[in-house]
Amino acid sequence: MKDAAYEIAIFPGDGTGPEVLREGEKVLGALAEGGTGPWRATEYPGGGQYFQRTGREWEPEGEAAAHRADAILLGAVGWPGATLPNGDIAGRALVLGLRESLDLFANVRPCRLYPGVKHRISGEYREVWSPKNVDLVIVRENTEDLYTPARGRLRRAGETEVAVDTRIITRKGAERVIRYAFELARARARGAPGDGVRRVTCVDKANVMEGCRFFRETFDRVAADYPEIERDYAYVDAFTQWLVRDPERFNVVVATNMMGDIITDLAAVLQGGMGFASGGNIGAAHAMFEPVHGSAPKYAGKNQVNPFATFLAVEQMLRWLGERHHDARLIGPADRLEAAIARVLRDGTARTYDQGGTVTTSGAGDLVAAALRSEAR
Ligand code: IPM
Ligand code: MN
16 A cells, blocks of 8 residues: 555547546546545646657656556557658557556456447347356457567568568466466456356467467466366467357456457457457556557547446556555445446446447546446445
């Protein structure tokens, strides 16, 4: 527990990022009402649009705050045409850059379908997806694999002839993220929704790739320390079918970076779409939380997008901070926020356009803030 206020560095970023983070801050404000919360949130500029205006991705103060803060909240980065001279997306510093420089090795993406939310798959087997059977967490390795900047082009006479990305899997990188997944399976209140079994599923392509074989070997080595947790394996191609068909089999899933990137977006469909997908980029000493939908340029400035992913990211952040510092002053608000989110979703009054409703981004924020104020204390 900390005596001074916890410092939260907020980077609204690009496009719809500032719109959803404004609602996130509204909800933080409602949580602190009648006293101040034990946190101090400060906004810093940065991202692709900022780069287009200033020629800089962010300012030294923002970068220093990110490195100093107890937790970081990120809106979204990326804007059409905003590209760094080397071809990378402008704003990379705030997401991929911080994952590297703060060593945020686990990307933790909860996937839960709340009562009252419609999943995003239609068809004759739609009863398969219900809040009863979608409650899993995907833990994605977040610092290596194809994301390691071990890449380049071979140019001859100014013409690109070859482009190479190198897939790097290290013992340290694999081991720590797999251990994170097993610890999470141990700590979670419930096992898989289908059978209640605590299970960690290793998603890979170990039938083909050396890096995946090594990842799986590491998985087996770490799993030996957790005899009470079932170990499970899925090749990534088959996993995509099983996830959609039988989500209730899954409890905690662990994957390498690139495959994890893909399967987490797929999983978001089962929780109502990207509008409900939050993620924590978690390291040993730092963490950054974000709605994972991105800047959605098409919707920017329309006060239309779904801010629930941001509310869930705020909840994930408060819980992480509270657990890390053994501080009930943060766990309490995380619980209250989770309950308020669930209540508002259940009664169906906060449906934004993606859920077939007409509620605006700020309207949804008002509803969650009001739910926090009206709760029985
Ligand atoms: C994510 C995003 C990022 C990634 C992009 C914005 C670089 O898709 O967090 O999943 O690929 O990791
Ligand atoms: Mn992604």
